[in-house]
Amino acid sequence: MSSLRSRAWFGGDTEVGVLHRAAVRALGIQIEADDDRPIIGIANSASDLNPCNAGLRDLAGAVKRGVWAAGGIPLEFPTISLGEDLMKPSAMLYRNLMAMDVEECLRSYPLDGVVLLANCDKTVPAQLMGAVSADLPAIQLTGGSRRAGTFRGRRLGSGTDLWRYWEERRAGRLSDADWDELEACLSCGIGACNTMGTASTMAQLSEALGFMLPGAGAIPSGDARLVAAADASGRRAVELVREDLRPSRILTPASVDNAITVLAAIAGSTNAVIHLCAIAGRRAIRPPLERFDELSRRVPVVADMAPSGAHLMDAFFEAGGLPTVLREIEPYLDTTTVGVTGRTLAETIRAARAADGLAIRSRSDPVAASGGIAVLRGSLAPDGAIMKTAAATAALLRHRGPAVVFRGHEDLYARIDDPDLAVTAESVLVLAGCGPRGVPGMPEWGQIPIPRRLLDAGVSDMVRISDARMSGTAYGTVVLHVAPEAAVGGPLALVRDGDPIRLDVEARVVELEVDVAELARRRADLAPWPTVHRRGWPRLYQEHVTQAPDGCDFDFLEARSADDLPFVPPTIGRS
């Protein structure tokens, strides 16, 4: 074991060493000047403002027991918590803040390693971004998915079924009593969304990258096996320090490629494209967007999970979780990568059980031979756009129609149900100004509602295009993450009502079919995007956030090369 980082605080017979040792004695913990027990931080994002993460409070106790049992000293600390449901305009606006919170706590406190406790969508990538930049031994544990309620005899998928029944409600097919009953059983307990939404997707990708113990990312909230995984994660954190196994050895081009492969195989959330690029960018690993498309075309979808498939996360766990998925897609993986277990992916796969043919299918009988996510380019999205083809309507994958343009959220909701809106089922709904800088924070507004008049006529899907994101639990023929975004002068800012737009997913094209000279004229008349925020975090965000294909990280937090870890240790002296 290399000498412990925490010795710089606690070692020696100076007044500074005494000051630091006395500080932890206040907690009832005695550290000697020559103590060789690693100090393991527990970064806990539990919060009443984020019910998805509330179960992490109890898990932290089990992590502590594991750390003590393995001969370490646990010190739990709180971080900001990003609750997807309650935080506005979007938890995404604060993902980089949480990443900085984690990184700066790791930098400034006497920690040798860390257990990262996360669950809700943004908390998983934020912790990984911070831990990768800090490069202290780190292991992550997520808090599991929540129990499913039942409505009209059907088990409810978080988010997905709300969006579905909301359209029923808007079409007048759901009574007040039904609507009340649905509200009462939508969230039947703490934990993450129980579909393969962004939180569950990111838990699987964290595991695929190697930051979690095998199988831990799918254990449901409240399950005793999650407590055992917390204990085991605490124990393993101590060993990681002793083995000096750091994120820089775990996050490699090969492990990032494996995570992209898993994203395709589970038909996971489109948000994961952004988060994975941001995590990888902290080690100067920059997968081109086309890599997501390439693997999505090659890798069979083996997880039959809502919102695009049939099952919920409890079934995915009972079917074996990620290790079983890895076993089914082994030919597409680099199995030499090493995760927090210290073992190779090949060894994890050897211990995995076969697919059950339900929530997880075999690669010889997949849900789809290819699928997941398509990357589109064209005159409307020169730097790329994303579409979840698995959740789209097949008949709309090739479509040409006139644009109906909305500028921002307020404009959209002021006019979308206007009976006089000039819109037909063939129209292409365009929402501009909702990208990373636009709001700012790139909210999940991309699943533009179907206009009520068309809903009433039985239209259930339309082509929708925006520079926003979409909830991982949502569905529809929705083109997202259009880059560059309208707020930085991307072509989306130039679209006018009636402009023909052509979508051809097979050709991976999204085209604004307007004469180049006309577009140049419109560009010359384009007013600068109004800078909404003049102070505080939103201002910093607007000034430094990168575009979607770069992960929406801050330009000053990305690594420029694999050796560029800008993490500077603090000077240890009197405070």
Ligand code: FES
């Ligand atoms: Fe937190 Fe879905 S709202 S995981």
